Amino acid sequence: MSNEELKTIISEILPNASFEETGEWLNIGLEAADWIESANKLRNFESMPFNFLFCLTCVDWKTHFTMVYHLRSTTTLDNIVVKVKLDREKPEIITVSDIWRGAELFEREVYDLFGVIFLEHPDLRRLLLTDDWVGYPLRKDYEDPINMIKL
Amino acid sequence: MVEEIGKTAEGDLIINVGPQHPATHGVLHLIITLNGETIKKVEPHLGYIHRSIEKMCESLTYRQFIYTTSRMDYLSAHINNHACALTVEKGLGIEIPARAQVIRVLMDELTRIASHELWWGAMAMDLGAFTPFFHAFRERETINDIMEETCGARLTMNYMVPGGVMMDLHPNFQYRVKNFLTLYKRKIHEYDELVTGNIIFQNRMKGVGVLSKEAAISFGVTGPAARGSGVSCDVRKLYPYEIYNTLEFDEILETEGDSFARYMVRLREMNESIKIIEQLIDNIPEGDFQAKTKAVLKLPKGEFYQRVETARGELGVYIVSEGGTTPYRIKFRSPGFSNLSCLDHITRGGKIGDLIASMGTLDLVIPDIDR
Numbered sequence: 001m002s003n004e005e006l007k008t009i010i011s012e013i014l015p016n017a018s019f020e021e022t023g024e025w026l027n028i029g030l031e032a033a034d035w036i037e038s039a040n041k042l043r044n045f046e047s048m049p050f051n052f053l054f055c056l057t058c059v060d061w062k063t064h065f066t067m068v069y070h071l072r073s074t075t076t077l078d079n080i081v082v083k084v085k086l087d088r089e090k091p092e093i094i095t096v097s098d099i100w101r102g103a104e105l106f107e108r109e110v111y112d113l114f115g116v117i118f119l120e121h122p123d124l125r126r127l128l129l130t131d132d133w134v135g136y137p138l139r140k141d142y143e144d145p146i147n148m149i150k151l
Numbered sequence: 152m153v154e155e156i157g158k159t160a161e162g163d164l165i166i167n168v169g170p171q172h173p174a175t176h177g178v179l180h181l182i183i184t185l186n187g188e189t190i191k192k193v194e195p196h197l198g199y200i201h202r203s204i205e206k207m208c209e210s211l212t213y214r215q216f217i218y219t220t221s222r223m224d225y226l227s228a229h230i231n232n233h234a235c236a237l238t239v240e241k242g243l244g245i246e247i248p249a250r251a252q253v254i255r256v257l258m259d260e261l262t263r264i265a266s267h268e269l270w271w272g273a274m275a276m277d278l279g280a281f282t283p284f285f286h287a288f289r290e291r292e293t294i295n296d297i298m299e300e301t302c303g304a305r306l307t308m309n310y311m312v313p314g315g316v317m318m319d320l321h322p323n324f325q326y327r328v329k330n331f332l333t334l335y336k337r338k339i340h341e342y343d344e345l346v347t348g349n350i351i352f353q354n355r356m357k358g359v360g361v362l363s364k365e366a367a368i369s370f371g372v373t374g375p376a377a378r379g380s381g382v383s384c385d386v387r388k389l390y391p392y393e394i395y396n397t398l399e400f401d402e403i404l405e406t407e408g409d410s411f412a413r414y415m416v417r418l419r420e421m422n423e424s425i426k427i428i429e430q431l432i433d434n435i436p437e438g439d440f441q442a443k444t445k446a447v448l449k450l451p452k453g454e455f456y457q458r459v460e461t462a463r464g465e466l467g468v469y470i471v472s473e474g475g476t477t478p479y480r481i482k483f484r485s486p487g488f489s490n491l492s493c494l495d496h497i498t499r500g501g502k503i504g505d506l507i508a509s510m511g512t513l514d515l516v517i518p519d520i521d522r
Contacts, residue, residue: 022453022454023453023454023455023456024455024456025456051368051369052368052371053371054371054373054458054465054467054484054489055456055467055469055482055484057469057482057484059471059479059480060480068469070456070467070469070484074368074382074383074384077389077390081454100369100371101366101369101370101492101496102369102370102371102372102489102492102493104492105488105489105491105492106488109488113205127197127198128197128198128201128521129198129201130198137203137206138203138205138206138480
């Protein structure tokens, strides 16, 4: 299905969504407050359930964070990208680990490396770094002269 | 919560497997809560080989960052490099020569066979049989020799670059690959005789670590682990890249979802890879092995995502570019990471003795998970 057709279908079920045409897939912009409801709608969409969350990550844009969810439907093989803007001072978003269970580890990784708080997450702890690590390495302003990861 | 060392408040036993344990094939640490012999919870503890490759890549150019990805899933180094090269090519809009495409696919499939062979030997070893390891390595060594001759390395090849491959094939390549095909066909039946048909082995694998189709999709499991549960997820078929849409091969699917199904998927997948190699080995087109590219690559502003099928599943490379010579943000969606997330689900309620059989067939490579 082309991006235009997808856009028409999705704008019907998600009236609050904004769309942008960057990259090869349809980008859907959502507000953090709408996310859990929209996620449920996308997951349980009858003709095209977006049941496969194949990538979950975050991008630090220095002024704000963007959560990026790559979804695909295993029935129609269509892909969409959902983007949710977060406040950089207080990055909080609701977890989707009860909708797509694979998100649990992905979200822990994002919490570990970006410091985004996932509300109602079952087990939000650091994943890759040690529990007493200070700071969030994938943020753009992270500096650590001892454990140097910039080349 | 822990009242005395190694016990929870309910009197359950806590056991640590790893980070140094022969069956985890790397530094994976599992914290297992046991009630008698029954597993109540498996909690993976990661990060022992975390190198922050994603952050490193932010200061490496588009030619340099590919080399770090050989160190992720070191058994699919070619395929990782391939994914990165494809992403950069997608951003630049480069067409690559036909010869390079064929070479890439040949290398990918050889890597897949080598990886599955190592997995087969190592998994049999996990279950207590040492001999299969030597059988697997006999064939795998010939592949490594082929790689060594053409790429100059046996594991971290760094052979695929944006625009094609780094250098042309060694003159012996075709001859060596054909030798390997003969050897493989003469020996592959030993795999079945030695392990697959073995009743002890079957009893340990069947009905163990069952992953349903719905759970596999929900956990984001991909690769042979998901195909053992009947999820059609072979990227080579679903979203063909390179020349896979012109090749004849089957996507292997099993429906049981247990360890034995995952085992059979991998064994049969090796034969499909052999089929692909046979179609290509006599038809390598003449011509350039690399497209002409600029010395300094600059991706336009935007986002690029490319996925490939590695030996373990779907690898995604997500590049966010701001127009510079280095990526603004890069994310590797590694197959091992998602496959690991279902480990607790498939082992919970089972016996501790079955844990290794379940984990072995997920084929986890730890540097791929930690990155």
